[in-house]
Structures are given as structure tokens and as C-alpha cells.
Amino acid sequence: MLRIAVTAALTLLLAAAARAQDVPFETWRAGFEVRLAERGAPPEVIASMMEGLEPDMRIIERDRTQPEHVRPIWEYIEGAASPARVEAGRAAQAEHGAVLAAVEERFGVDADILTAVWGLESAFGEIQGDEDVVRALATLAWEGRRRNFAEAQLFAVAEMIERGLARRDELKGSWAGAMGQTQFIPTTYLETAVDFDGEGHPDIWQSEADALGSAANLLRREGWRTGEPVVVEVALPEGFDFAAWNERERKPVAEWGLAGLTRADGGEWSADALYLDTRLVIPAGAEGPAFLAFANFDALMGYNAATAYALGVSYLAKALDGGPSIRQSWPVDNPPISHSETRALQEALTALGYDTRGVDGMAGPNTRAAIRAFQEDHGMAPDGYAGRQVYQAVMARAAG
Template sequence: MTTPALFLLATLAVPAAPAPAAPELPRDAAFEACVASLRAPAAAAGIRSDTFATLTADLRKDPSVLESLDYQPEFRTPIWDYLAGLVDDERVDDGRARLAEHRELLDRLAAEYQVDAETIVAVWGVESDYGRTFGRKPLLQSLATLSCAGRRQAFFRGELFALIRLIQAGDLRAEGLAGSWAGAFGHTQFMPSTYQRIAVDGDGDGRRDLVASIPDALASTANYLRKAGWRPGEAWGFEVRLPAGDFNAAGRQAKKPMAHWRSRGVVRADGSHLPAGDTAAALLLPAGREGPAFLVQRNYDAIYSYNAAESYALAIALLSDRLRGGPGLVADWPTNDPGLSRAERRQLQERLLARGHDIGAVDGLIGAKTRDAIAAEQRRLGLTPDGRAGRAILEALRKE
């Protein structure tokens, strides 16, 4: 399904309110001609002519989505920064509250789909911060833009048609429908084609509404993981400690029997023995030999399929462990400037404001103004002025 649209590192702390009105964009004759040319293939895809005309009548090309097309934080952000904002104490506490609030629903889903409640809620937490941030791009406009410009136009046309079919079927309402720049939306950020294939009616109202219905969204997430090969009762994996030696044969697809890893002297991060049996597991070294190491199993692959990025899958896996009461990572990341939690980012912004920097609201979002202010403070303190919102600058400002 992937959610390349959401800059997950920022984790927008905004309510899931109706999307703002589409920006006033100029008319683009070539774009309008392209949209008009989609009428015939849309009809062949089962879309009524009047539906297509109504939903595309006022769409304008949005260049901003094209700027985002090649940017995915899962692949560009250092993993210690990525996870610091996604698996922080706030998200753990919120997740535990959601587990308690929706216990009856989650127990029912666990029984029906054989996926544990903590993993379902971890997906919800990573994808939309438990419904706080759905994305604010008008979906029809974004997908129409991507259908007519940039790379992968055929893919995005399929997503546009899937979205229109969902609206046509009555599952969704077009008014205020917003999501990420690439078309993912709802509590657990399904792409339209995934929504059409996988979404289920979790509240029994006859509709599959992953935007307004938490039961629909969580049931659909459980259904997705089940169809992706989830094995009930089996862990996604666990952190391990490696002995000296060559462990170059790492990677999610290089699975070997657990006995192989036992014979190599691999143990759990706390020093205990690996599980008995010969379950297949792969060694994952997301930051190389000097960082945390993991043995991952089939359920990790199911999580990975949700959005094909190792850092993303690890965020869900590690958050699910924390929701079960786990302590978090044992090993440190190989950096002398670790990433900041959302609370720490807000603390950093408060200190920048106190020093007179005009950075706007204290929201935990590290934008251009915050980075410029950080760089200015780094220069003043004799640090490298790279604008990085890391532990080094926060600690330096705390000491003053």
C-alpha cells in the first residue's frame, strides 16, 4: 500500500479535521486535456461518465505533489532520527490508552483475523498517530496530477480510478477527502487500490469507511496483515547480540533456520538463548555491524509489505513490542548525535524561541525556520552549523 506521502519523521501533531479547501492553483490547459483524455479508460474501469465528470470538473494541477514524488523519509532519514520520533514515549503511552479504549473491538479482531492487538495498534500509531494526522492533500487533485505528470503515471491512474470507484460505490464521500500527496489516506493510510481489495466493514454499517470509522480501519489493517501471511502466535523477531565474526550474509530475505544462528553464537540482546526449533529467521543490520541487530521472521515480512522500507517495518515492530510492555532497544545506534523524540523537539524549539529566533509555533516539526535557527545557534556555540535537530544542540542549549 505504501505511504511515501507522509513525512513520518515529522509526525504532524494536528487533528484529523476535514481537509482545507484546495489551494488556488492556475489553470493548466495541458493538464485539463490529460484529465479529459482519462474519461474513456475510466469508463472501461467501471466508472460512470457523470461520476467522472463531476469529480474531475474543477481539478487543477498541483506541482507540489510532483516535488514530493522522489522523496521518501524511510530511505533518506538516518534510522536513529526516524525511530526517535516514531517510537517515543508519547506514542507508546497513547497506544496503550488506545489498547484499553478499544479492547473489546481489538479482542474481536484478534479472534477473527488472528493478528494481535498490539501490532494492529502499532500500525495505527505509525501511520496516522492514532488518527491525528491523515494528510492534508486533496486526494482527487493529487492523484489526477500524478496521473498526468511525472513518473509512474499508469500506477497513479489506477489509484485515481480506484478512488473514484470507492466514491461511486458509496464507501467514501468526496467532500473534504484528503490524505498524503501520493494518495494514501485514512486512519491506517491505505492506497485506494489496496482499500478496494482489502478494506472490510468492521462496524457493520454496510460501508467500508477507513476515514470516519475506527472499527473499519483497524479491521482492514488486521485483514491486510492476515492476507500478507501473518502467522498467529509468532513474534516478528527480536533484537540480538552478535559474537565476533563475519555476518555479511544479512538482509530480510536471507533467512536461515534458527539452529544456524544458534550455532553461530547469536543470542538475544539480554544474553538469553535463542528460541528452540528451526523457525526461519534473517539477520537485519539496519545501521551496520556497529548498530542494533535483529533476527526477523515471517511476521516481519507481513509488516514490511505494508510499506516496503526496513525503517518503517522496524518502527511498527518496535512500537508493538513497547505496547506489550517491552523495554525498547538495548544496543545504541552508531552515532554521537542521536535523534530527538517529539517532546524533545518541542523543548528544542522552546529554547530557540527563548533566544529570540522567529520559528513560529512550538509544534515539534523541524522546518526551514527551525533548521536556520539551529544553524545560527550552532555557529554561536562553535558547533558545525548543519541545522541538525539532534541531541547535541539540545544538550548544549540545556546547559546554558
């Protein structure tokens, strides 16, 4: 069994190597050294980055191989706001309360939100990643699929080292180049990281103050609005017109209220909230919970562009403050389909006349629009959710 496992792993690595561009790593490295010099990087910085640098084939495989099964959003949120994480978050707040209060005072970002971001990004600083960021980014740049991104990050690394913001040996993080307690990529570090503790440079690895201040600065840059809500669970009226719903459309809370939406907790909206623009988020289809997402929710998505992440942060923050969990039940009998099933769904939808504009295994806006058109034509709530039920309906129609 061990020999089979090793052989399988070797096969994956060789396949990853075959997908890399037909250029030796040494050739890419030599060319990149020239471009670093042309950008003015000092010789000692270039030497520190390039000395003994080799590709890491594990990085290519991780980049190229996405998990086959899509984790249901309810499992992600349950893990994000688990009792253990809430307990750890409260302990972190007790230890670093003065710093959190000072960061909130300066940037206007709620301390519970900052704690939740900190918890999801690095388990409150405990899990920051131990990959060599330069080696990881160099591997991605050589492989080619994300070359522009990876090389931009490497140029930023050179600037970081030249300015004395970090030593070469300190640059540890994730396989994709995210670093520190806030998991910033190098360009984000240069643009957003702050020296909150005043010790000379932004240290998002060892300084909780710098890490939290940097996260708050990023959220403020992404449009955080002090004192405004983040997300509120709502109940849809019976007979809600999903066909008229546009997932990107923003309306004042009062207008959603006129359409029959109410707070899931039965409470009343504040007078100020009624005039705030929101968009309706229905992440698991018509049978699952619905939410009004405010500008601060979109600021969280500027940190990580995933609805699950923004909801996870939001509900961990609520839990830290003793707030409620999500009230409405999730459609556990209608989970999201896998990537290969999504590809099959896209092919079937397109063959039936509902063009998904590509087959990539990702249920993006074009695929969701095609799903909604199919659902509307076949008596289903047109929510665009790529779940088990619509998959079975489409495949049955395609086979029939």
C-alpha cells in the same frame, strides 16, 4: 527575506512544471475521462471526479524533491516508540480495547502491533491528511513519472464512488493518495478494507473498527502468522563472518544459533522458535544492533517496505506491552550519508571498479553489494552500510 523566500518557492514550482510532460493538464484530463467511460464508469461518477479538477504543483514538487539528508534509523525508532506515543497508544487501547480484542480474535494479528501500526500511520486517527486525493493523484498522473500508479488509483477511486463506498468529498488523505486512519491507497482499500463494524461499507476514515480490521486483514494477506514473534534483537559473535552474510537469506533460528548468534537479552529461545525461518537484519552496520526478523516482520514490510518502519512498529508494540527497548547502542558517530553523498559514493565506487549499476543517490542492493566488496578488499567489516566511515574511506581511495 520574505520576497526571497517567495521567489525561491515560485522557482521550485516553475521547475516542477517544466518537468511535467509537454501536454496541457486539460488534454490529459480529457483523455482520462474517455478511458474512465471505456471502463464503464457512470457519467455522474466521472463528473464528480473531473469537475473543476486542476493540477496541484505542490504535489509534483513533493514527489520530485526527496530530502537531502537521510534520517538515521535510530532517530526514527526513537520517535516511533517515544514516551508520548506510548502514552497515546495506551490511551487509545483503553478507549478501543474491545474493538482491538475483537479484531485480534478474527484476524489473529496481535493487538499491540495493530495499535502500533495505527499510531505510526495516523497518530491513532488524528492525522489522516487533508489533501484532495483525486486532485493529488490526477496531478501525479499528468506529470508522468508515476503515471501508471496514479491512474490505477484513480480507476479505483471511480469504483469506490460508483459502489457507494465513499463520496467524492470524503476522499481526503496524503499527497501521494494514502487515505484514512490506516493510510490505504485506493487499490489497497478495494482489495483489503473490511466493514468490521457491520454498518454497510468499510469506513477507514471515521470507524476505528473498520480501520483496525482493515489493517489486520492487510497484514494477514501479507503473511502474518498468529502467535509467532516479529523481531528479536541478537548479539553477533566476535569475528562474525560478514562476508558470508546474505541480507536476504533465511535460516531457522537454530542454524543462526550454531553460527554463534544469541539473544541480546540473554534469554533462551523457545522450542517452537528454533525451527522458524528468519533473516539477519543489520540496519546500521557492524557497529550497530542486529536482529533476527521473522515472517511477521516481513508482513509489516508488506504494509510499508522500510526496515525502519517495521522496527518502529515492532518496538512501539513492545513498549505498549512494557517490553524492552533496543539494548545495543547505535553508531551515532557513523550516521548514514546524504543523497548527494551517496551519488558521489556511487560514482567513486564505480570508478574504482566496484560497479553500483547506476548513480541515483539511493543505497539499494547493488550499491550495498559494491560497498561490501570495497570493504572486504580494504580490511573493513563488509556490512554494506552506507555510513560516514565507508564514504570517507572510498573518497580518500578515489582521490589518492
